[in-house]
Amino acid sequence: xxxxxxxxxxxxxxxxxxxxxxxxxxxxxxxxxxxxxxxxxxxxxxxxxxxxxxxxxxxxxxxxxxxxxxxxxxxxxxxxxxxxxxxxxxxxxxxxxxxxxxxxxxxxxxxxxxxxxxxxxxxxxxxxxxxxxxxxxxxxxxxxxxxxxxxxxxxxxxxxxxxxxxxxxxxxxxxxxxxxxxxxxxxxxxxxxxxxxxxxxxxxxxxxxxxxxxxxxxxxxxxxxxxxxxxxxxxxxxxxxxxxxxxxxxxxxxxxxxxxxxxxxxxxxxxxxxxxxxxxxxxxxxxxxxxxxxxxxxxxxxxxxxxxxxxxxxxxxxxxxxxxxxxxxxxxxxxxxxxxxx
Ligand code: ASP
Numbered sequence: 001x002x003x004x005x006x007x008x009x010x011x012x013x014x015x016x017x018x019x020x021x022x023x024x025x026x027x028x029x030x031x032x033x034x035x036x037x038x039x040x041x042x043x044x045x046x047x048x049x050x051x052x053x054x055x056x057x058x059x060x061x062x063x064x065x066x067x068x069x070x071x072x073x074x075x076x077x078x079x080x081x082x083x084x085x086x087x088x089x090x091x092x093x094x095x096x097x098x099x100x101x102x103x104x105x106x107x108x109x110x111x112x113x114x115x116x117x118x119x120x121x122x123x124x125x126x127x128x129x130x131x132x133x134x135x136x137x138x139x140x141x142x143x144x145x146x147x148x149x150x151x152x153x154x155x156x157x158x159x160x161x162x163x164x165x166x167x168x169x170x171x172x173x174x175x176x177x178x179x180x181x182x183x184x185x186x187x188x189x190x191x192x193x194x195x196x197x198x199x200x201x202x203x204x205x206x207x208x209x210x211x212x213x214x215x216x217x218x219x220x221x222x223x224x225x226x227x228x229x230x231x232x233x234x235x236x237x238x239x240x241x242x243x244x245x246x247x248x249x250x251x252x253x254x255x256x257x258x259x260x261x262x263x264x265x266x267x268x269x270x271x272x273x274x275x276x277x278x279x280x281x282x283x284x285x286x287x288x289x290x291x292x293x294x295x296x297x298x299x300x301x302x303x304x305x306x307x308x309x310x311x312x313x314x315x316x317x318x319x320x321x322x323x324x325x326x327x328x329x330x331x332x333x334x335x336x337x338x339x340x341x342x
Contacts, residue, residue, distance in 0.1 A: 054214060054312045056329040057084060059207035060255045060304065063092040063101065064326030065333055071209055072328045081209040081217035082121045086143055089117075089219045092205050093137050096175045100203045103136040104175045105223025110230045111182045113174050116237035117142045117221035120245040126152050128237040129159040134170045139221045141168060142237070152239060185227050204236050206243055206253025208308045216251045216308065218243045218267075224258070234258025240268035250274035250310050252283070256303035256319070264290045270307050280307035280315025281339075288319055288341050304338060317341060 055075035057068050071088030075081070093102030100106065107113045117138035118128035127146025129138050130153065141163045145154050154162050164170060204222035211217075220243035222236040235258035236242035242258065244267035245251040252270035254261045261267075266287050273283030284305040291303055304318035306325050316325045316338040323338040 052312045053329045055081070055084075055209065055211045056308065056312050056314065056327070057088065057207060057209040058306050058308055058314050058316070058325055058327050059088065060205055060253065060306060060323075060325055061203045062324055062326065062335055063095070063098045063203075063205055064207070064324075065335055066095075067091045067205055067207060068326045068328035068333045071207065072333065075209065075211055076331075078212055080122075080213075081211040081215050082119070082143075084209045084211065085207045085217045085219035086119060086139055088207050088209070089139050089205050089221050090137055093139060093221055096177070099178060099181070100223055100226075101205050101221055102138070102223065103171075103173045104178055105173070106178050106226035107174060107182050108224075108228045108230045108232065111174070111179065111186075112230060113178065113223055114228075114230070114232075115173075115221070115223055116233055116242075117219070118237045118239055118243050119143050119146060119217070119219045120239065120243060120251075121146065121217055122215035122245065122247040124245075124247070126239045128153045128239060129163075130155040130233040130237040131231060132156070132159045132163070134160060134173065135163050135168055136171055136173055137168070139219055141166075142219075142221075144168075153237065155233070182227065204234075204242070204255045206236070206255055206306060208243070208245070208251035208253055208306060210251075210308060210310075210312050214310070214312075216245050216247050216310065218245045218251045218253055220253050235261035235266065238262060240265045242267060244268045244271045246271050246275070248275075248310065250280065250283075250308055252305055252307040254303065254305050255323070257301040260291050260295070260299075260301065260303050263294065266291075266303070266305065270305050274307065274309050280309050280313055281317060282315070283307050284315055284317035285341065288317055291319070292341075298342065 057071040067088040071084040074084035092098040096104035115138040116130045120126045127142040206220040208218040220236045241262045243253040252267040269287045270283045304323040306316045321340045
């Protein structure tokens with residue numbers, strides 16, 4: 001990897017004051033699990049999109065397929081987009097084989113599984129939780145925050161206590177497979193991983209949907225970067241970063257290196273692009289270009305956006321090759337290779 005290795009960083013950081021420790025962190029974040037992939041845009045598949053159908057649901061990565069199935073069941077019965085996105089993302093949250101979301105998610109560097117999630121409704125309400133341990137379905141806790149309080153975000157022990165008081169079941173969500181992955185990582189002491197181990201399936205699920213009534217909603221839930229520093233929170237629970245909905249214009253969600261998404265208010269920026277008349281694909285492109293501009297060099301990390309307009313048109317784009325999204329509309333549910341910018 002470029003920059004400092006993780007082990008070296010820890011040594012260097014230990015020898016620096018708090019301010020000094022911030023500097024290596026920046027170079028520390030320079031790699032990604034998609035290092036070295038093609039930058040040939042002409043070879044990229046064409047974007048799906050522009051379907052303009054309702055209802056419709058789109059979500060990130062291949063675990064989006066079963067998630068879309070669950071969301072579709074709600075939508076095809078005339079249900080609300082909000083219920084659909086919650087039901088949808090609960091599927092990977094509850095699946096121990098999805099090692100990037102909910103139960104079975106990869107732990108942080110202290111072998112603790114800490115989860116982030118956010119949800120947003122068509123009437124502008126939003127709820128989120130971050131750095132939550134011991135609960136399989138942070139998306140439903142986030143929804144509870146949205147519906148039962150006038151707060152938007154609750155984190156850490158406070159969120160766990162809130163969940164307990166609201167009847168959510170506390171469970172051990174660290175699976176044997178996730179623990180073994182952590183032991184392997186620990187044994188290697190991560191000279192190379194940059195929190196994106198190359199041999200493990202991971203990535204956030206972001207989902208946006210439009211229901212038969214034309215209303216939009218979004219949800220985003222993750223265990224965040226594998227083996228992250230304890231307490232690290234990514235973009236997924238931050239309204240406007242990992243996910244955003246404006247029922248007048250559209251909705252968007254993000255996956256990839258959350259730090260980069262937070263710095264540009266990514267999903268909000270995509271939705272603002274829609275408001276200004278950009279197509280969903282062009283709105284994603286403009287947000288990714290903002291990252292590139294701010295980064296100042298050709299990055300090796302991955303960021304991807306999905307977007308859905310009020311008219312039911314969709315678009316998606318990633319920085320690097322390899323991003324896939326699942327699109328369910330008109331009774332079909334398909335995995336699509338997204339176009340990539342680099
Ligand atoms: N965006 C997530 C985060 O930074 C990671 C991912 O999408 O895999 O926490």
